[in-house]
Amino acid sequence: MKSPLTARFWHSRVVLITGSSRGIGLQMARCLLPLGACVVITARQTESLTEAEKRLRQEFPEGQMSFFAADLTNPQEAALLVAHTLETWGHLNLLVHNAGLSMRGSVEQTVPEVVRQVIEVNFLAAYWLTREAGAALRASGGHVEFVSSQAGLRGFANVVPYSAAKMSLTALSQGLRAEWKTVTAGVAYLGFVENDPQKTLLQADGSTTTYQRPWKMKQQEAARFVLWAAQHKKKKAVSTFLGKLLALLQAWLPDVVDWVISRGAGRLHRVTKNAKI
Numbered sequence: 001m002k003s004p005l006t007a008r009f010w011h012s013r014v015v016l017i018t019g020s021s022r023g024i025g026l027q028m029a030r031c032l033l034p035l036g037a038c039v040v041i042t043a044r045q046t047e048s049l050t051e052a053e054k055r056l057r058q059e060f061p062e063g064q065m066s067f068f069a070a071d072l073t074n075p076q077e078a079a080l081l082v083a084h085t086l087e088t089w090g091h092l093n094l095l096v097h098n099a100g101l102s103m104r105g106s107v108e109q110t111v112p113e114v115v116r117q118v119i120e121v122n123f124l125a126a127y128w129l130t131r132e133a134g135a136a137l138r139a140s141g142g143h144v145e146f147v148s149s150q151a152g153l154r155g156f157a158n159v160v161p162y163s164a165a166k167m168s169l170t171a172l173s174q175g176l177r178a179e180w181k182t183v184t185a186g187v188a189y190l191g192f193v194e195n196d197p198q199k200t201l202l203q204a205d206g207s208t209t210t211y212q213r214p215w216k217m218k219q220q221e222a223a224r225f226v227l228w229a230a231q232h233k234k235k236k237a238v239s240t241f242l243g244k245l246l247a248l249l250q251a252w253l254p255d256v257v258d259w260v261i262s263r264g265a266g267r268l269h270r271v272t273k274n275a276k277i
């Protein structure tokens with residue numbers, strides 16, 4: 001595990017974590033509340049969000065938190081979320097773009113609506129919220145952390161729209177660093193992480209499915225990794241040895257990566273209901 005998250009750094013920092021009603025985002029809130037951060041949790045579904053808030057209040061009675069339901073694919077709802085954060089806490093230090101939507105399907109078989117939704121949730125939602133939070137982040141000299149994936153380092157079979165959306169977060173973070181001199185931005189590239197039982201992903205035809213993998217990182221470990229990257233303002237943080245190897249080979253020997261991946265094309269991101277991949 002990377003160096004620990006320090007209360008000295010996190011105490012009183014206002015942190016907005018998207019997609020925090022479950023999974024990795026909820027674990028991030030669990031990491032930060034005992035350190036004294038002021039945490040805003042958010043997701044679309046009010047019911048699961050209030051349930052998450054209730055659980056966090058039971059676990060951390062002293063924890064400072066607020067919640068706000070918003071569909072971040074809608075720029076107006078992104079603006080309302082930023083307004084809630086500033087009205088409740090006065091400022092914003094860290095914005096973590098964690099909300100995401102996963103999918104499986106080949107380029108030919110995936111219907112346009114799935115492609116649209118995946119780009120909307122993984123890229124446009126992050127873009128709208130970043131845009132709305134810009135003034136607050138510049139005022140605080142804050143940090144933006146994007147949660148990406150190894151599929152954001154290179155394309156894989158059966159996840160092209162997801163991969164494209166995650167890659168675009170790299171461009172967004174690089175562009176932000178150039179446009180907003182007082183704000184830092186970075187991307188955390190995660191490998192396979194255990195899935196929340198409530199998590200669904202889209203299939204090529206637009207139907208949803210659930211799945212679990214036998215080998216994966218714990219959610220808590222992934223959450224700590226993302227927050228560690230934010231604490232240290234890493235521009236690029238790649239989790240796991242395999243992820244680091246992939247990033248290195250992709251940069252220096254892309255033909256080798258093409259060859260290796262084409263040999264197993266489809267297998268890595270194949271999915272059937274509750275598939276053991």
Ligand SMILES: NC(=O)c1ccc[n+]([C@@H]2O[C@H](COP(=O)([O-])OP(=O)(O)OC[C@H]3O[C@@H](n4cnc5c(N)ncnc54)[C@H](OP(=O)(O)O)[C@@H]3O)[C@@H](O)[C@H]2O)c1
Nearest residue numbers: 019021023024043044045071072098099100149190193199
């Ligand atoms: N799990 C993995 O193996 C893995 C690997 C690499 C990277 N990642 C990335 O890590 C992040 C978290 O993954 P996870 O597995 O914890 O995801 P998850 O369990 O599916 O949680 C996604 C969260 O995003 C929220 N959300 C979805 N659409 C939204 C929208 N339009 N507006 C606002 N909130 C929305 C969901 O709540 P509502 O449905 O109520 O909105 C939920 O709270 C994602 O960005 C994912 O791509 C995950």
